Amino acid sequence: PGPDLAFKTVKGDCVISKGILEGSQIQARLENNELSEGKLRVGLKGKDAPFHLDTLAKVNLAELMPILKRIVKNEPLLKEFNLITEVRGNAQGRLVLGETIDSIQVGFDVSNTKFSARYKRIPYPVEVNEGSLSYDSVKIRVKNVNCTLGKSSFSKLNGTLQLEQPRNLEIVSGKSSLVLEEIYPWISSYEQLKSSLKNITSLQGTVFVTSMNVKGPTLNPGKWGFYMAGSLQNLKINSPLFPGPLSLTSKNFEVTPQRISLSKALTNMLDASVTLSGFFKTNIKGIQNAEVTLNGTASSSAIKWVKEIMNLPSGFKVPYALSLSDSHLSWEETGNISFQGSMKIRDGPDIFLDMHKTLKELSIKKFIVKDRASNATLSFENQDEKVNLAFSGILTRKTVDTLITLPDFPGGSIQGNFQAEIQMEKTVRINAQGKLNGEKVVIPWESEGHIKIGKFSLDASAKGIKMETNSLTWGDNSLSLIGNLNSNEKGVIFDVDVSADRLGWNNIKRILAVNYVENKKSDQIWKQTIRGIMRLRSKAVTFNHFTVSPLHADISLTGSAVDATITKADVCTIPVSGKLNISRNIMETNFKIASHNQTIEPVVTCLGNKDLITGIFDLKGELSARGKPDTLIQN
Numbered sequence: 001p002g003p004d005l006a007f008k009t010v011k012g013d014c015v016i017s018k019g020i021l022e023g024s025q026i027q028a029r030l031e032n033n034e035l036s037e038g039k040l041r042v043g044l045k046g047k048d049a050p051f052h053l054d055t056l057a058k059v060n061l062a063e064l065m066p067i068l069k070r071i072v073k074n075e076p077l078l079k080e081f082n083l084i085t086e087v088r089g090n091a092q093g094r095l096v097l098g099e100t101i102d103s104i105q106v107g108f109d110v111s112n113t114k115f116s117a118r119y120k121r122i123p124y125p126v127e128v129n130e131g132s133l134s135y136d137s138v139k140i141r142v143k144n145v146n147c148t149l150g151k152s153s154f155s156k157l158n159g160t161l162q163l164e165q166p167r168n169l170e171i172v173s174g175k176s177s178l179v180l181e182e183i184y185p186w187i188s189s190y191e192q193l194k195s196s197l198k199n200i201t202s203l204q205g206t207v208f209v210t211s212m213n214v215k216g217p218t219l220n221p222g223k224w225g226f227y228m229a230g231s232l233q234n235l236k237i238n239s240p241l242f243p244g245p246l247s248l249t250s251k252n253f254e255v256t257p258q259r260i261s262l263s264k265a266l267t268n269m270l271d272a273s274v275t276l277s278g279f280f281k282t283n284i285k286g287i288q289n290a291e292v293t294l295n296g297t298a299s300s301s302a303i304k305w306v307k308e309i310m311n312l313p314s315g316f317k318v319p320y321a322l323s324l325s326d327s328h329l330s331w332e333e334t335g336n337i338s339f340q341g342s343m344k345i346r347d348g349p350d351i352f353l354d355m356h357k358t359l360k361e362l363s364i365k366k367f368i369v370k371d372r373a374s375n376a377t378l379s380f381e382n383q384d385e386k387v388n389l390a391f392s393g394i395l396t397r398k399t400v401d402t403l404i405t406l407p408d409f410p411g412g413s414i415q416g417n418f419q420a421e422i423q424m425e426k427t428v429r430i431n432a433q434g435k436l437n438g439e440k441v442v443i444p445w446e447s448e449g450h451i452k453i454g455k456f457s458l459d460a461s462a463k464g465i466k467m468e469t470n471s472l473t474w475g476d477n478s479l480s481l482i483g484n485l486n487s488n489e490k491g492v493i494f495d496v497d498v499s500a501d502r503l504g505w506n507n508i509k510r511i512l513a514v515n516y517v518e519n520k521k522s523d524q525i526w527k528q529t530i531r532g533i534m535r536l537r538s539k540a541v542t543f544n545h546f547t548v549s550p551l552h553a554d555i556s557l558t559g560s561a562v563d564a565t566i567t568k569a570d571v572c573t574i575p576v577s578g579k580l581n582i583s584r585n586i587m588e589t590n591f592k593i594a595s596h597n598q599t600i601e602p603v604v605t606c607l608g609n610k611d612l613i614t615g616i617f618d619l620k621g622e623l624s625a626r627g628k629p630d631t632l633i634q635n
Contacts, residue, residue, distance in 0.1 A: 006030070012038065019044050026055065030067070033059040035095070043101065052098040057108070059095075061115045062087045071097065071106050074137060077163050086125075089115025093132075109134040123186050124150025131157070138163055151179040161218065169224075171214040178207040180235070192222030196286050205235035205248075228255045232265070243305045244270050258282060262292075272302035274324065287333065294327040294341065310337065310357065315404045315444055321346040335359040348402035349374065374399035376414075387422040391436060407450050412440030418458060427491040427529045432460035467496070477503050479538075491529030491559065500538035503551075529559045546572065546606060560584075566591070572606030573598065574619065587629040595619040 012026030026038035035055040043049025065087055072078055093110035109132070116127040131145030145157040159171035184203035187193060209230040216224030235248040250265035260280040267274050278292030298306075299321045307316060327341020336358050343351040349371035355364045363381045370376075376393035397412035416436035423429040436458040443451040454471025464486035472479050483496025533556050540549040552568035561583040569576045578591035600617045625632055 007035075012040075014040075016044070020050070028055075031063050033057060033063060047100075047102040049101045050099060051101045051104060052096075054094070054096050056093070057095040058092050059090065061089050061091055061113075061117075064091075068106060071104055073103065073105070074163060076165075076167065083120040084117050085120070086118040087115065088117070089113070089128075091115065091133075105137045107134075107136040122149065124152075124182060150182045152183060153177045159214075166217040167219070168216060169214065169218045171212055174209075174212045176207075176209040176212065178209065180205050180207060187221065190221055192220055196222075196283075199239050199241050199286065201238040201240065203235070203237060206233045207231075207235075208233065225257060226255070229253065232262075242269060243301075267296075270301040270305065271299035273297055278329075289332040290330070292329050294324050294329055297321060297323045313404075313444075315406070317402065317404055319345045319348060319402070322348075345402060349399055369395065369399060369403075371399055371402075385423065385425045387424070388420070389422070390419040392417040397440065397442075404444070406442045406444065407452070409440050409442050409452055412438070412442070414438035414441060416458075418460065420460070427489065429487045429489075430465070430485065430492060431487070432458075432465050433462075435459050475504070479503065491531060494530075494532030494534070494557075496532070497535045498537070500536070501540070503538050503541045505541065505543045531558050532556070545608075548576075573602045578623075582629060585628055586626065587632050588626045589624060589632070591623045593619055593621050593623060 007028040007030055010026065010028040012023045012028075014021055014023040014026075016022075021040070021042050021044060023038070023040035026035065026040055028035045028038065035057050038053065038055030040055075041050060041052045043051065065081065065084065069078065069081055072081065091110045091113035093108055093112065096107040096109075097104050099105065111132045113131065113133060114129055116125060119126055126147060126149055128145060128147040131147070132143045133145070134141045134143075140161045140163065141159070143158050146155045147153070147157065154174055154176045157171065157174035157176075159169065159174070161170075162168045180203040184200075188197045188200070207230060209228050211229040212227070214224060214226040214228075216226070230253060232248055232250040232253055235250075237246040237248070239246070247268045248262075248265055250262050252263035253265070254261040258281060260282060261278070263277050265276045267276050274294050274296030276292050276294055278290065280290045280292075281288045300318050303322065304318045307318060323344045323346075325342045325344075327339065327343070329341075330336075330338040336356070338356045340354040341352070343353065345351065349369045351370075352366065352368040353364070354366040355362065357363075361382050363383070364379055365381060367378045368376070369378075373396040374394055376391065376395035378395075379388065379390040381388045391414065394413060394415035397406075397410060400406065400412075414436065415438070416434060418432070418434035418436035420430060420432040423431075437456070438453065439455045441453040441456065443453070452471075452473045453469055454473075456469040456472075457467070459466040464484050467481060467483055467485060469479075469481040472481065477500065479498055479500035481496055481498050483494060485496075486493045533554065536551065536553045536555060538551045540547050541551040542548075548569050548571050550568060550570060551566070554565045554567065556563040561581060564580040566577050566580065574593060574595050576591050576593055578589065580591075581588045596618050597616055598619070600613060600615050603617075604612050
């Protein structure tokens with residue numbers, strides 16, 4: 001019974017007593033494997049007779065594998081043995097077999113080995129040059145092993161592989177040089193890692209590991225706990241997330257399943273070269289967030305890519321080149337981005353930016369821009385139902401032109417020291433302090449056309465805001481404004497005089513912040529308690545296809561309604577006066593019409609019937625109407 005072990009040229013001392021053969025100083029050959037200094041104890045009767053062999057051995061590993069397959073009864077281990085092929089090499093150590101004839105377990109402790117083999121779970125040849133290895137029925141342990149795996153190498157490797165479920169692997173120390181062009185395709189083929197690595201098309205370069213600790217189930221890398229530290233050399237990452245290959249070299253890195261840390265890593269992508277330090281928080285699905293510091297340079301291609309991923313407005317210019325210093329970037333997979341740092345635009349201003357962007361909002365905590373013409377600090381923060389605005393210093397159009405694209409309006413500037421807080425909880429309240437003056441200012445407004453202001457001034461105190469604006473143009477509209485803006489617990493109160501050369505009805509609706517479309521946005525606007533008086537004096541106001549010239553009106557806004565008293569208006573040259581009320585989406589009018597000894601030709605022409613009738617007429621009456629504003633105006 002038992003395995004077929006044919007020992008040859010056996011020498012040694014032996015004693016047989018009570019059916020037990022005991023031997024010492026045994027020398028023998030098992031095929032071409034040499035055994036020496038052996039001790040043997042074997043029972044001569046029965047399947048369960050004792051058997052124990054403890055001997056030094058010099059073995060040819062290619063010949064040893066078939067023997068081990070006959071002796072080993074551990075099914076998981078036999079399965080792994082069957083995956084090993086092309087074994088070449090020798091080993092020297094102690095071999096232990098026991099403990100009964102019909103159940104012989106194998107144990108060995110190899111102190112000197114050198115071999116190569118193929119293992120089907122690894123796509124590259126394995127070659128062991130030095131180290132010790134021990135095996136018993138429950139584990140395999142290696143110590144100070146130097147080996148290669150394809151082009152990668154490992155040194156001073158110490159670890160244990162448990163042979164019982166869940167067959168945990170533990171590497172407690174070791175150094176390595178990992179060639180990623182071989183390692184990454186192998187690792188990324190594991191089903192458990194595919195989702196987290198899906199955005200990395202390929203990896204190249206070398207990872208030098210100086211400290212390593214790995215523990216987890218052998219065949220499930222996704223559940224490994226590990227710590228690695230070392231350096232990265234000529235790492236090259238191809239990913240659909242990047243517009244081109246990202247190259248990276250770092251003298252120091254640390255990696256755990258939850259975190260990747262880099263120190264002074266030199267990164268290059270497109271025409272950007274940046275030194276990066278910081279960490280990336282990770283899980284099995286990928287990177288969750290990042291906190292990094294940046295120093296370096298970037299040119300137009302890289303800057304354009306950053307502009308696109310941050311979804312910045314098209315009007316932001318892409319500079320030819322800029323440099324970053326002491327900059328900090330925070331990124332979250334939810335889309336939140338924060339940035340604080342200094343930038344120098346080539347042939348442009350020095351900039352400091354502290355900003356935070358979510359999918360819905362952009363807050364600029366501090367923006368400093370400085371060159372020969374400008375030295376200004378701005379901020380804009382949108383926090384729930386509160387907006388904070390601030391400006392100090394001087395900002396010229398020449399400086400702005402290096403940052404954004406605006407319509408031609410040269411020579412402008414803004415200067416002063418001004419802060420404002422706008423609260424929008426139950427009512428709208430504005431608290432402001434300081435003065436702000438500007439001339440030849442352009443306000444980007446893509447949906448309605450840019451607003452140009454020839455000159456403006458704001459003077460704010462606890463009493464309110466004094467406003468004055470000259471030559472404000474918006475599309476075909478041109479006006480000037482002077483007045484006051486205050487707020488209290490009931491809302492905003494304004495009192496302004498507006499003089500205009502030409503206004504359009506649609507623009508008047510936008511100025512009054514009235515949206516006549518019945519939707520939630522309109523309801524929300526009307527709920528704001530904005531009250532005030534506007535005295536309008538316009539040379540002409542267009543209502544769709546016809547014009548009122550002139551139009552003088554005193555307009556009162558109460559938050560729920562607009563009341564207008566028309567003091568002077570010529571509609572198709574016919575004098576009209578009266579009252580107009582707009583409440584939500586309903587307009588009511590009560591106009592008086594009076595004309596005496598007036599030529600009729602201009603009236604007919606205005607109504608679109610030129611040369612239809614001639615003569616002189618008198619007209620007197622009243623006109624009342626009620627309906628939707630746009631419907632009434634069209635009729």
